[in-house]
Amino acid sequence: MPQRPVRPTASVPTGQAAPPGRLAPPVSVRVRKRGPSPTDRRRARRARVARKWVAIALFLAPALALYCLLVVAPIFQAFHYSGYKWNGLSSPTNFVGLDNFKRAFGDDVFTGALKHNGIIVALSLAVQLPFALAIAWILNQRLKGRALLRVLFFAPFVLSEVVAAVVWSLMLQPQGLADHTLNAAGLHAVIHDWLADPSIVLYSVFIVISWKYFGFHMVLYLAGLQQIPKELEEAAAIDGANTRQIFRYITFPLLGPTIRISVFLSIIGAIQLFDLVWVMTGGGPVDASNTMAVYMINHGFKRFEFGYASAVAVIMLVISLVIAVTYQRFVLRRDLQGALTTMGR
Amino acid sequence: MATADTTIDRRRPGAAGRRLRRIGGRTALYAIAWIAAIATLVPILYAILGGFRDTGQLSTNPVALPDPWVFSNYTGILKSSTFWTQVKNSVVIALVSTGLTVPVAALAAFIFARFAFRGRELLYTIFTLGLLFPVAIAILPIFIMVRNLGLLDSPLGVALPQAAFGLPMTIIILRPFFHSIPSDLQDAAAIDGCGPFRFFVRILLPLSRPVLATVSVLAIVGSWNAFLLPLVVLTDSGGWTLPLGVTNYSQQYTTDTAKVLAFTTLSMVPALIFYAFAERQLIKGLTSGAVKG
Numbered sequence: 001m002p003q004r005p006v007r008p009t010a011s012v013p014t015g016q017a018a019p020p021g022r023l024a025p026p027v028s029v030r031v032r033k034r035g036p037s038p039t040d041r042r043r044a045r046r047a048r049v050a051r052k053w054v055a056i057a058l059f060l061a062p063a064l065a066l067y068c069l070l071v072v073a074p075i076f077q078a079f080h081y082s083g084y085k086w087n088g089l090s091s092p093t094n095f096v097g098l099d100n101f102k103r104a105f106g107d108d109v110f111t112g113a114l115k116h117n118g119i120i121v122a123l124s125l126a127v128q129l130p131f132a133l134a135i136a137w138i139l140n141q142r143l144k145g146r147a148l149l150r151v152l153f154f155a156p157f158v159l160s161e162v163v164a165a166v167v168w169s170l171m172l173q174p175q176g177l178a179d180h181t182l183n184a185a186g187l188h189a190v191i192h193d194w195l196a197d198p199s200i201v202l203y204s205v206f207i208v209i210s211w212k213y214f215g216f217h218m219v220l221y222l223a224g225l226q227q228i229p230k231e232l233e234e235a236a237a238i239d240g241a242n243t244r245q246i247f248r249y250i251t252f253p254l255l256g257p258t259i260r261i262s263v264f265l266s267i268i269g270a271i272q273l274f275d276l277v278w279v280m281t282g283g284g285p286v287d288a289s290n291t292m293a294v295y296m297i298n299h300g301f302k303r304f305e306f307g308y309a310s311a312v313a314v315i316m317l318v319i320s321l322v323i324a325v326t327y328q329r330f331v332l333r334r335d336l337q338g339a340l341t342t343m344g345r
Numbered sequence: 346m347a348t349a350d351t352t353i354d355r356r357r358p359g360a361a362g363r364r365l366r367r368i369g370g371r372t373a374l375y376a377i378a379w380i381a382a383i384a385t386l387v388p389i390l391y392a393i394l395g396g397f398r399d400t401g402q403l404s405t406n407p408v409a410l411p412d413p414w415v416f417s418n419y420t421g422i423l424k425s426s427t428f429w430t431q432v433k434n435s436v437v438i439a440l441v442s443t444g445l446t447v448p449v450a451a452l453a454a455f456i457f458a459r460f461a462f463r464g465r466e467l468l469y470t471i472f473t474l475g476l477l478f479p480v481a482i483a484i485l486p487i488f489i490m491v492r493n494l495g496l497l498d499s500p501l502g503v504a505l506p507q508a509a510f511g512l513p514m515t516i517i518i519l520r521p522f523f524h525s526i527p528s529d530l531q532d533a534a535a536i537d538g539c540g541p542f543r544f545f546v547r548i549l550l551p552l553s554r555p556v557l558a559t560v561s562v563l564a565i566v567g568s569w570n571a572f573l574l575p576l577v578v579l580t581d582s583g584g585w586t587l588p589l590g591v592t593n594y595s596q597q598y599t600t601d602t603a604k605v606l607a608f609t610t611l612s613m614v615p616a617l618i619f620y621a622f623a624e625r626q627l628i629k630g631l632t633s634g635a636v637k638g
Contacts, residue, residue, distance in 0.1 A: 072471075078486050159613050159616060166595045
């Protein structure tokens with residue numbers, strides 16, 4: 001029985017291969033008959049180290065340049081802008097300190113948007129991911145037509161949020177497809193103004209998010225499930241474990257790394273939710289489906305409050321960062337440990 | 346004689362009932378899976394079929410097949426130059442940003458996977474942190490930067506930031522894959538006098554075709570579907586990509602639902618065709634894990 005199940009691809013790197021770094025030993029040194037003198041060896045070593053650093057620098061340069069210029073620098077600039085009252089046109093001069101942040105947290109619309117992001121996160125973890133896991137588990141039971149089903153489930157993921165938003169808006173409009181279907185099923189009582197009722201709209205948006213993204217998580221889970229050696233589950237079955245026990249004590253724990261990654265991606269995605277809401281509801285009605293990103297774009301590009309919008313961006317960034325660090329520290333740590341201890345020399 | 350024991354086990358009284366339950370269970374599984382699949386398909390079918398209706402049909406009977414089938418929505422859009430310009434813009438931006446992201450990320454992932462050096466994990470962490478920062482968070486400074494570079498309304502103004510923001514995901518997927526390729530291969534190549542770059546181009550990349558296909562598909566689809574960056578950078582309607590076109594069209598023809606659905610359908614056809622062809626590569630890449638060597 002394998003001691004250590006292979007991890008799914010989507011997970012963090014495993015540390016199983018031998019440590020890299022002793023590559024390209026100079027051929028001349030190796031084939032010499034009488035054995036190299038200490039000076040020779042030192043010189044060869046130094047040349048090898050120099051060559052290694054040249055390779056590292058050359059290979060990393062393009063990625064570093066692109067990344068620093070267009071990702072790192074703008075993020076720092078956002079911090080810079082967030083201290084100014086600025087319309088984005090000339091250069092920022094009116095420094096206001098932390099006023100933009102105070103204004104954001106004093107604005108009910110912003111705190112409302114923050115709360116909506118939180119609700120989407122909670123619903124995703126409580127409903128969408130378990131559903132994706134259930135479907136992945138079902139597909140992993142050697143069902144016929146599994147390949148076709150997987151294609152169907154994953155299809156919404158390749159469509160844009162814009163397409164999802166436009167089509168669903170039309171389906172959910174009064175007397176649209178949704179209402180017709182509910183009527184036909186005799187569920188008149190359930191019918192609502194899906195996108196116009198402030199107490200419903202966020203849940204409508206969540207349905208669309210789930211429709212679009214559960215297939216992605218399902219594919220991740222399915223990949224993880226297929227990496228679990230069948231022998232483990234079979235052995236447990238022979239020992240008398242029932243399906244539920246096998247899932248609880250074997251499948252689920254072994255799927256841990258995949259689940260942790262998927263939860264993480266889901267949280268981060270929900271915090272940044274923009275396209276779908278922007279096209280479907282614009283954050284309305286009466287800001288009932290507003291999210292932080294929508295709020296930010298509204299202030300930045302509609303009201304030209306670049307400084308204030310940057311402060312909102314910084315808040316989003318800090319929230320994401322805090323969640324990521326906490327998560328890394330307490331949850332992902334176990335997955336990274338092997339990688340770090342074997343590779344980090 | 347473990348095998349014999351289990352056979353006898355299965356024939357015990359009650360086993361028949363258990364088997365029946367299992368068959369029932371499997372039927373239930375099929376039912377759940379297919380109901381969920383059909384529910385997933387409904388919006389897509391609604392859009393495709395809706396394009397073949399007229400708006401009257403859509404409000405009276407949106408469920409059944411179109412009766413009669415109306416083709417004018419689709420043909421009208423396919424004859425309009427606006428649609429084709431937007432297709433072209435989307436294609437150009439997707440190709441440029443993918444053509445930048447994948448090679449650049451592959452080079453970096455190679456270093457992160459196969460070289461040990463001081464500061465490697467720190468650098469790698471900095472790249473992975475990029476996953477947390479989608480374009481939205483940096484969109485204001487990026488807008489300023491693109492404007493200062495004079496790239497507003499240019500495909501490059503969208504493709505460059507897109508490529509940069511695509512790096513983290515691509516590197517994160519490539520690194521473990523590169524790492525899993527046996528180091529014996531590299532040692533053997535090195536003994537034969539093969540330097541890191543030649544090893545990378547001649548051995549590593551060909552071995553990594555599935556995962557390269559995966560990251561390329563992800564990059565292309567991501568670019569094809571991108572909305573915020575084009576929305577901000579491309580102000581002139583001549584440079585618009587399809588997602589911008591779709592939103593604009595849906596606002597322009599609020600009452601003509603069928604037309605909107607036809608336009609939306611046409612905008613997703615390329616993505617769906619692409620998916621149909623790349624699906625196997627994509628899922629295989631996601632699932633194959635490591636090269637078994």
